[in-house]
Amino acid sequence: MADSALPTAPVPQLAQSVRDRSGVRRRLRYYGEKLGGSLVSLFAVILTSFFLFRIIPGDPVRTMTHGRPVTIEQQEQLRREFGLDKPLAEQFWSYLTGVLRLDFGDSFQFNRPVTDLIGERLWPTVLLVGTSVVISAALGLWLGVRGAWNHGSLSDRVNTGVALTLWSVPSFWLGLILIVIFASGAGWFPTSGMESTGVEGWERIPDVAHHMVLPLVTLVAVVYAQYLMIMRSSLLDEMGSDYIVTARAKGLRDIIVRRRHAVPNALLPTVTLIFVNLGFVVFGAVLVETIFSWPGLGQLFYSGLSVPDLPLVQGLFILFSAAVILMNLLADLLYPVLDPRVRP
Template sequence: MLNYLSKRLLISIPTLIAISVVIFAILALAPGDPMAEFASNPSITEEVKENIRKALGLDQPIYIRYVKWAWAFIQGDMGYSFTSKSPVFGLILQRLPTTLWIVGTSYILSLLIAFPLGIISAIKRYSGIDQLVTTFSFMGISLPPFFSGLLFIIIFSVQLNWLPFIYNSTLQVNDWTSLIEQIKQSIMPIAVLSLYQSALLMRFIRSSILDELNQEYVRTAKAKGLKSFSVLMVHILRNALIPVVTLIALDIPKIFTGALITEQVFRVPGIGALLIDSIYKSDTPVVMAITFIYAILIVIFNLIADLTYSWLDPRVRLSIKS
């Protein structure tokens, strides 16, 4: 296992280096100028603009800028924002609690909904429950988050006036009243994300379990007298979780990097909204940091998924040892 882990880590390092080079090159060559905000300001002379460009390192060749950025990133320095002049790490840290609260809560809720409904739908195939769950999952997948978000705003904010449609980033929870307000303003973005994610997970879980129900080992276990519940929990579910683990491993990094569309619809001041704003303003250090952190998390959770396979399927464990 240690040999397998060390090999995967050695593969991950050049993978991350290649990803960082590609992202940095795309951002450096993309249209847009970080100095554009100063263009309309007549009080800033060309000499001052040139000094600012030198201070930001924009006058240097792209490969030198990349090496400096990479070395600083390894040391924990993500640089400074071109627009706010604040440390990038501080900007991300400032937005992270909101993103973890909204996206993290919605994902946990999605798992709590998807697993029992997906399992029941597979076991009760073609029943009324299966038809209901399948309809719900297809509806959730078919409705994009921006559309369901606007639909929620029209119904619950405009028509019924139950919930606020703009997230109040200045709200501080210090009593029961502020706690209730925090919950109320979080309901719609969490519900929109949960609707889509739980529908997607349900389809995967249902499909994976159905693939396992007709396997030989299931019939053999039932022929030996094992109860259906034991066969499901001990054998079927364990094997069916392998493709589901892959999907979850690819989705978990989104909890840390935010939901781009939903945060824009509800004006949630999370990392996703920060990324969109930084792209509009050509704020390369912020965009680079967020995208590369997302790449690192993808690689880490893929590695965790591979290690989880060895626990779920003994055949994978044997192949790793060999």
């Protein structure tokens, strides 16, 4: 017995360690590939951003001096200040070296560093859009689970119908209607802005929340249907699976079968959606922020585009793209944690 066990014992251990080592290498390669791919995308974005906004029609100098008595010399002066008189290659080089130092230059219209402007506007957008992603995901997923579990029932049909109708409504239209009814009409909410003047300290929290209600409702209403539909169809698929019959045959209560077996599996496809939408958080909601005069990045982007304020829109474009790329990367890294089948 002991004799036969001795020579065989080290063999499985050896095999185990060899497998571990190749597993680590495979995992490192997976993460390396994902990270490398993200960096390549980011570089492509940096290149595109410079040329993209030079294609859109409009001369920044002429737009900014529009309606003012300026001489040709003054316009040339502005052009020199902005660096627009230099050859394109030279402009591109100074743009590229600036971006790599995280310096996006000074905004034409605000005459201040783009990074400062972004810094000021970032948190209102993250607050508004981030909250809307959290609420719409929670609401949509919850309604999706309920709908799938009682599919075909009256509440399911009503919920799905309402969600799909709201999804097809343009956000700016819904925002305007809400302003007309609840702000300028009933007077329950402010029509625009993020806070009232003269409110200080802790008082600001309820004040900002009060300003946030209508834009938040608009953003949630047009988006939550995505989560509902994905969760509902994904859970319906899972409910027909054999392992659900196994779980029921074990004698588990329906609610446990749902919570422990069906929902975790059905959540997997929604993870990607949530991360994609989180990536769009900093992009804000250009239309909704503009309509509600919410001092966020979306509104800043809108005002930058109408000039075009090249350093500003370039900086924002890179920021928006970087956020999407980063969230996709996070989703790629997180997904294997949730689903053992795709573990590298």
